[in-house]
Amino acid sequence: MSSSSSSLLEMEIFQYIDAHQSDFIKDLKEWVAVESDSVQPHLRKEVMRMMALAADRLAALGATVNLVNLGSHQLPDGQVLPLPSVILGELGKDPQNPTVCFYGHVDVQPAKKEDGWNTDPYTLTEIDGNLYGRGATDNKGPVLAWINAVETFRALKFAMPVNFKFVIEGMEEAGSLGLEKLLEEENQRFFSDVDYIVISDNLWLSNKKPALTYGSRGNACFFVEVECGSKDLHSGTFGGIIHEPLLDLIALLDSLVDSTGHIQIPGIYDSVAALTEEERKLYESIEFELEEHRKNCGVKKFLYDTKEEILLHLWRYPSLSIHGIEGAFHEQGIKTVIPAKVIGKFSIRQVPHMDLSVVKKQVVKHLEGVFSKRNSPNKLKVSMPLGAKPWLADVNDLLYKAARRAIKTVFGEDPDFIRDGSTIPVARMFQTVTQKSVMMLPIGAADDGEHSQNEKISRHNYIEGTKLFAAFFLEISKLHRNLHETSHTEAIN
Amino acid sequence: MSSSSSSLLEMEIFQYIDAHQSDFIKDLKEWVAVESDSVQPHLRKEVMRMMALAADRLAALGATVNLVNLGSHQLPDGQVLPLPSVILGELGKDPQNPTVCFYGHVDVQPAKKEDGWNTDPYTLTEIDGNLYGRGATDNKGPVLAWINAVETFRALKFAMPVNFKFVIEGMEEAGSLGLEKLLEEENQRFFSDVDYIVISDNLWLSNKKPALTYGSRGNACFFVEVECGSKDLHSGTFGGIIHEPLLDLIALLDSLVDSTGHIQIPGIYDSVAALTEEERKLYESIEFELEEHRKNCGVKKFLYDTKEEILLHLWRYPSLSIHGIEGAFHEQGIKTVIPAKVIGKFSIRQVPHMDLSVVKKQVVKHLEGVFSKRNSPNKLKVSMPLGAKPWLADVNDLLYKAARRAIKTVFGEDPDFIRDGSTIPVARMFQTVTQKSVMMLPIGAADDGEHSQNEKISRHNYIEGTKLFAAFFLEISKLHRNLHETSHTEAIN
Structure with a gap:
């Protein structure tokens, strides 16, 4: 004080x-x-x-x-x-x-x-x-x-x-x-x-x-549900002859972001406000200990090397995170189950001037496109239960x-x-x-x-x-x- | 009676x-x-x-x-x-x-x-x-x-x-x-x-x-663990700047099987006993109601159309099923979390004359290869906690x-x-x-x-x-x- x-x-x-x-x-x-x-x-x-x-x-x-x-x-x-x-x-x-x-x-x-x-x-x-x-x-x-x-x-x-x-x-x-x-x-x-x-x-x-x-960034949360039937199946009795819903879901989730953190959904970056030179300078003056922040979260390395890039990607660019899967086996040990209905959960952080309804359309179109290429007989349902600007x-x-x-x-x-x-x-x-x-x-x-x-x-x-x-x-x-x-x-x- | x-x-x-x-x-x-x-x-x-x-x-x-x-x-x-x-x-x-x-x-x-x-x-x-x-x-x-x-x-x-x-x-x-x-x-x-x-x-x-x-088929169960640190992170505070372990894991799991059910791990089919004409005939004589089996499990469609192909793929060819992920969010609703440590669980059904130690080597080599291409700083650990012939x-x-x-x-x-x-x-x-x-x-x-x-x-x-x-x-x-x-x-x- x-x-x-x-x-x-x-x-x-x-x-x-x-x-x-x-x-x-x-x-x-x-x-x-x-x-x-x-x-x-x-x-x-x-x-x-x-x-x-x-x-x-x-x-x-x-x-x-x-x-x-x-x-x-x-x-x-x-x-x-x-x-x-x-x-x-x-x-x-x-x-x-x-x-x-x-x-x-x-x-x-x-x-x-x-x-x-x-x-x-x-x-x-x-x-x-x-x-x-x-x-x-x-x-x-x-x-x-x-x-x-x-x-x-x-x-x-x-x-x-x-x-x-x-x-x-x-x-x-x-x-x-x-x-x-x-x-x-x-x-x-x-x-x-x-x-x-x-x-x-x-x-x-x-x-x-x-x-x-x-x-602050907004957030659009998505549920991706893939279902083959009403009951879980044994992987010995059905493994190798059915289109497993979890395999479909993992392919869908894997299509969302590449290994550099870039979102793969076509059009998703189209409305993101362009970075002006003046705005970039604002970021340069901020005191931010990259190494302290890294230690706080415990990761070995960030996706970017400079303070400015890190803050820009946290504050004014969208990001996509996958949170988990509901319906699959999630406990310790092994359960040789083929889950019948799995719900993948991910969210996209929103920045000016992204439009939630456009983002939703882009996500649904992208996932339906990836799914249709798999020729899976399973049911796909994509929803956006929460959207915040x-x-x-x-x-x-x-x-x-x-x-x-x-x-x-x-x-x-x-x-x-x-x-x-x-x-x-x-x-x-x-x-x-x-x-x-x-x-x-x-x-x-x-x-x-x-x-x-x-x-x-x-x-x-x-x-x-x-x-x-x-x-x-x-x-x-x-x-x-x-x-x-x-x-x-x-x-x- | x-x-x-x-x-x-x-x-x-x-x-x-x-x-x-x-x-x-x-x-x-x-x-x-x-x-x-x-x-x-x-x-x-x-x-x-x-x-x-x-x-x-x-x-x-x-x-x-x-x-x-x-x-x-x-x-x-x-x-x-x-x-x-x-x-x-x-x-x-x-x-x-x-x-x-x-x-x-x-x-x-x-x-x-x-x-x-x-x-x-x-x-x-x-x-x-x-x-x-x-x-x-x-x-x-x-x-x-x-x-x-x-x-x-x-x-x-x-x-x-x-x-x-x-x-x-x-x-x-x-x-x-x-x-x-x-x-x-x-x-x-x-x-x-x-x-x-x-x-x-x-x-x-x-x-x-x-x-x-x-x-009966054998089974080789695998755990694939990817870890970025000791604590889960908030997707708002860290989304977009870190290599998320769950994204790494999903890419690894997505590399295992294609949408036709074919396992993508190099060499995995090399030791599978060749199907003889005599053996194929044995399958032809079995009474098996494909439609009844389909109804029992509730799926809309199998990966194969004939009784013989279905039985062959259930009994004498290997299959790979993914069971779930430990450590990710798995409950109802939404949790905007980036899980710090996730463990994917899958198993490969074994048939004559696959060798468990060879299969383990093939899986580890394949996953390490996929992982290394992602340039992720996270820790990868692949283990085979159970192997049955x-x-x-x-x-x-x-x-x-x-x-x-x-x-x-x-x-x-x-x-x-x-x-x-x-x-x-x-x-x-x-x-x-x-x-x-x-x-x-x-x-x-x-x-x-x-x-x-x-x-x-x-x-x-x-x-x-x-x-x-x-x-x-x-x-x-x-x-x-x-x-x-x-x-x-x-x-x-």
Whole structure:
């Protein structure tokens, strides 16, 4: 923390936060203990329980809390599941204050101890200054840091520098189903007096240096299903005389990307925005430790050698990843089975100006073409169960200036201005629907391992992140009031 | 049942079996209720429990039972598990009688209701004359049918026509680990006075017509492991900049077989025995309903159009099947993960005169060649955790004559003389080690679905199969005594 730039008010706030570290970590431990996995149908009730906990927490702040029912959704297998309600919360209505809306989610990706976790994923465990647990960094930690930053003003009986709104959901890891419709419906109500939207659902680019995020890739998820019949077969009794669905599927999946990472689907790069010389220069100035990033993920070698190429391919070019196969044998040992129905799962990260409906057509046409050459009697079905657009913001916005100052105050250095290779569809969704200024303000470090085994947030990032949010409230309040007064003066002149 | 050829003794035996159907089905229900899955490590204790049940059952027959400890084995992940003991049982020592050794196994393939079973796989359920449950046909049903055939002679207080020996194991579905060594050790002891070996661990070729089996394919199982590091990665944060292990693995798996079912590994067909004109004629005479077989497995179309081509490719040509991938996402829904370590699993069915060590070298060389062209920095590891040789018997043997007569008595028709596309390594193992005459005498029908969802044995096959075994005891006794007397007479002349 760079004390030189901190006000007395800030000092008092930061001291309070430091003194209450154990309470804040206890809060996180309670939240991590809920297996609010929105991907696996049988855990939906845990997501519901998590939403209720979050609503209670906001009510305890003094916020008015509205749980909006979104109805239900149907899974690919026909099962109908209730959607968790979305929390819309409000705290403060001072007309002098800007209104900042915070978005976060409290659902998590699947995690099991046997996936390779060193500790139980649902028991927050501190080891060497890191807090390990599913959701610690994505996204329960940041949501609690924001709430605790607000709580600090309340506890110290300081006037709230901004009016708060909260949008907390429980379906982010499963595609934020129903959220866009809700935003549209609430655009003229809940969002009408919102000035700024802040999302803290991503990571810094490095392990140590803070960052501000102004763009993210979208994602188009695909299911490729190949089926030969209703029952699995024995490879001794049928091996050699049938067209095995898994062989068809593997040929289809193998046709998608070459060994250099280049996507082989015809036309897929046609709409990708051309790289300008000015944009390339922006990348040159970013501090990015290629070797640190490589160590974080554990691979021996990247597909590209320079920082610029790596960042360009992460942020502004599409990529295709294969995630796995449903229906084939996946356990330890051997099962001499010919699976009857297999579903390959892959996704293509979207960048400006790719069009989801065009991408879907290109993928289906390509796969059908490859399949037809195999003369297989099996059934092929290609679907795109989820499609999220990319997002890009204006870094000269007031919101980004305020965040930059707060970062300088708490961390003593300027942030990197970065984009995110991950899909955060809510950023794009909030901007498109509300037309407000949207910013992503991460507090997790690059090595936090979101979606991976041994996900963590460091105690340092969790606590300093809480301070960052508190400092940001003061900065955006100041800048907003200045702008407002200036506008007012101009109006008089 | 063709009563014309049945003796009074047989009639009485068959009546007893008919009258005790419910008891025999109750026995099977008890055995099926034990989840004796030898593939999944955490169920090993259930295999142990099943072995104890089988030992008790043999002891109740009056057999002396010896449980031979085989020690332990190590899994690919380093875990050490105890091997279930093998049961060596003996009943009767009449020097006038032939000694018939029966082999069976009481472990099963993995099964879960959610794999697509209509009933709980571990609750034997009768629907329309079929008994559904894991292990019903493979191999608990046939083992119990044999035991109950022996039990019938005991209950009726008839002299035993043969001396019985039993070899019952609990690791067949996981490669019969330790069994070959045991056979070698016991060859001069337990097997020294064995005349014939009977295995009933396969199926008829049709749903209705009985069969005798004189050969089976072997199997070489392969694991192909590709690894980029120790932890799974997020496809947003790393997609597009790393060599994804699953992409490498899919390219490797896609290089194995073409869309016509032809294996692409160089040299793999070099040692396959050439098809003679005489052998081809043997195939022409077999009764085989192509359309029925197709319906049994549910596929729209086979790779070949004629009965001969289908049987040749099932029985005397190698085939390659891919079973699945360990380590990738395999559940419902979407997980935007880049798996760090994936293990592809496939197997190649072996036929005379392929050599397992040569096949292994060919596979490793081929995969390493494909991998090296990808310039991937990931780690590749190819292993062959299981290799089983093919087996071929002489159909003019006494054993086959006796079984043919018993089939004619019980089912009223001659059997098909068939081979099996499945691997039954014990047949080859028993023949190689003991040099005795080995026969496979199936009682399950073609549509029993071994290793598949909704495995079953029909009530008809289970009960008539019990009669078949009892009739076989009488026939082999008669033929053996005749042969013995003839030899004796010849020796005097």
